[in-house]
């Protein structure tokens with residue numbers, strides 16, 4: 274299956290909050306939807322889920338509109354949608370039956386997911402008596418109970434401790450391996466980085482970067498180098514490079530003790546190495562820059578106050 278989001282525009286009152294969002298994702302892949310607070314991630318997801326309509330643009334599954342009722346979708350909304358006063362097992366089975374599952378199958382699947390997510394012991398408890406993280410895991414069980422083909426998760430890691438985040442990460446990876454189509458928004462770059470082939474970064478309602486993560490990293494790293502000097506901290510190194518090597522490189526940033534440098538056009542890595550050696554500097558590390566997703570995110574979406 275292929276889900277295509279085409280040129281979405283969305284206005285709330287007079288304000289346009291999405292200015293033409295387009296991307297696509299296929300079965301067996303996960304797309305990470307990234308962006309700072311208020312960028313437009315949840316609005317995009319709600320349009321995909323048909324919670325509300327876009328002012329213009331289309332959401333198509335294998336070229337077809339209005340697919341949301343025809344396909345098995347697991348949706349974890351940002352605002353959690355379960356009933357606080359109802360028992361965990363009753364509501365998961367009830368909602369699964371509403372989505373077309375037989376009660377016996379729903380019970381079996383619910384037990385599997387509660388067990389898998391480590392909350393089986395709370396099956397008979399009212400949801401509101403569980404901790405925030407455990408409520409989140411129940412919500413995830415509810416999302417996955419119907420064996421969905423399309424999984425859309427809005428901030429799934431919210432409220433989870435590192436151990437539970439790892440459990441969820443494993444579950445999502447497994448779903449991708451089983452051929453599910455996954456979209457999720459998250460601020461947890463490390464997890465996005467681990468299992469998303471593709472990413473989209475939204476900034477103020479516009480895509481500022483999108484595509485295959487490996488390619489994006491390669492592009493960001495191209496002609497960029499990192500340099501650290503013994504007995505100088507990162508700021509001092511940046512200052513020194515700006516003073517002494519401004520003809521050869523532009524300083525792009527700083528990562529701890531390292532200055533991130535971009536070679537000027539026509540300048541080679543070798544020329545820079547020679548210049549560093551001639552300046553008699555005590556070079557501690559010098560090499561190709563490998564950006565993390567966090568670096569890429571900050572550079573692409575970091576201009577917003």
Ligand SMILES: Nc1ncnc2c1ncn2[C@@H]1O[C@H](COP(=O)(O)OP(=O)(O)OP(=O)(O)O)[C@@H](O)[C@H]1O
Pocket residue numbers: 285290308309310311312313314315316317
């Ligand atoms: N129902 C609404 N009415 C008016 N404005 C809205 C509504 N929903 C969202 N917005 C606005 O749309 C913009 C995008 O919001 P959205 O919730 O999509 O951002 P987000 O990227 O999911 O942010 P966060 O990471 O904080 O959840 C924001 O400026 C927000 O205030």
